[in-house]
Amino acid sequence: MRKAFEPKVSIVTGAASGIGRAIAAELVARGSHVVVADLDAAGAVRAADELGPSASAATLDVADAAAVTALVRSVAAEHGRLDVMVNNAGVAIGGLLEELDERHWAKALDVNLRGVVNGVTAAYEVMRPQGSGHILNTASLAGLIPAPAMLPYTTTKHAVVGLSTALRAEAASQGVQVSVLCPGFVDTPLLDDVYAAPDSFGGSSVRARVRLLQPKFLTAEQTAKRAVDGLAANKAVIPVGFLAHAMWRLLRYAPPLARAVIQGQATGHRRLNERAAAKAAKSRR
Ligand SMILES: NC(=O)c1ccc[n+]([C@@H]2O[C@H](COP(=O)([O-])OP(=O)(O)OC[C@H]3O[C@@H](n4cnc5c(N)ncnc54)[C@H](O)[C@@H]3O)[C@@H](O)[C@H]2O)c1
Structure with a gap:
């Protein structure tokens, strides 16, 4: 019987x-101190205040391994346990690749991948001897299908899916559960400033692009509810939203069709860039 x-x-x-x-x-x-x-x-202070006495705030850069370890150890020492670690930052x-430079890659690798590695390592150090605990890593639909x-x-989100599903197999015998969250597009500030180059995607916002694929955004609250239900059910992979379910299935059961959709995205993005560049060149003449 499940605990x-x-x-x-x-x-x-x-x-x-x-x-x-x-x-x-x-x-x-659901009764946790967070x-x-x-x-x-x-x-962090504002969010913890809004959540009330069951929440406290900590300043943390997830890319800083020593800081992540220190926070996890101090929380476990203060409360005598750690039940859930959500590596979500x-x-x-x-x-397009030609619009990206070394700094973009470093930022994504440091926060999205190293940040999760740091959180997982620190939490596992506490949970394994404890013989219990659940690690939830936030990846994305972009961790299940090529984006x-x-x-x-x-790249980093695929790595987080791989890390999570492999650790799940390793950790099961130690009493530690591992899940990975893979939502489609969620209406959060993350979508406000995505493109590395100002004229990428013809200068239009990522929200405009997203609406072509997913007309209705998920809310953070819907996503969180699905995430925590997925934790409670100890799901390995927790896709959230119609787009995530549909694209994940399409890639598994109809790969040529999925690849055609993905190719269409890449072609559409490049075409919009070219159109914007041609327009800019015309207005300069
Ligand atoms: N919004 C979406 O459409 C979407 C879809 C799928 C997955 N995700 C993933 O969900 C997670 C949360 O994103 P969100 O949409 O809530 O974005 P958000 O911008 O609202 O929240 C991200 C939070 O991470 C914090 N953060 C950034 N770098 C950090 C660092 N180095 N250390 C600690 N904290 C840091 C930011 O200050 C911010 O509070 C991310 O991993 C994102 O990739 C988002």
């Missing part, structure tokens, strides 16, 4: 905003 999901102590990274903040609220609602950890110190970096015009993002 009841009754977390007492949780840490959520990137919890000052968006999905992380909503997951923190959902865990508080440490709201974020690079945005003021945002992330950044979105989009654009062109955002290579650093899709």
Whole structure:
């Protein structure tokens, strides 16, 4: 019989905003004390205040391995346990490969991948001897299917899916559960500033592009509810939203069709860039 999901102590990274903040609220609602950890110190304090006495704030850069270890150890020492670690902090970096430079890759690798490695390593160090605990890593639909015009993002999110599903197999015998969250597009501040180059995607916003694929955005609250239900059911992979389910299935059961859709995205992005460049050249003449 599955153990009841009754977390007492949780840490959520990137919890000052968006999905992380909503997951923190959902865990508080299910009876957990939650440490709201974020690079945005003021945002973390604000979110923890709004969540009430069951939440506390911590300033954390997930890319800093020593800081992540120190936070996890101090929370476990203070509360005597750590039940849930949500490695959620992330950044979105989009654009065609030729629009990206070393800094874009470094940022995505440091936060989206190294940040998760740091969180997983620190939490496992506490959970394995404890013989219990659940690690939830936030990847994305872009971790399940190739997402062109955002290579650093899709590269790091695929790595997070691989890390999570492999660790799940390793950790099961130690009493530690591991899940990975893969939402489609969620209406959060992450979508406000995605493209590395200002004229990428013809200068139009990522929200415009997203609407072509997914007319209705998911909310952070819907995503968090699905995430925590997925934790309680100990799901390996938690896709959220119609687009995520549909594209994931399409890639598995009709790969040529899925590849055609993905190719269409890449072609569409490049065409919009070329059109914007031609328009700019014409207006300069
Ligand atoms: N919004 C979407 O459409 C979407 C879809 C799928 C997956 N995701 C993933 O969900 C996660 C949360 O994104 P969101 O949409 O809620 O975005 P968001 O921008 O609302 O929240 C991200 C939070 O992470 C924090 N953060 C950034 N770098 C950090 C660092 N180095 N250390 C600690 N905190 C840091 C930010 O300050 C922010 O509070 C990310 O991993 C993102 O890739 C988002």
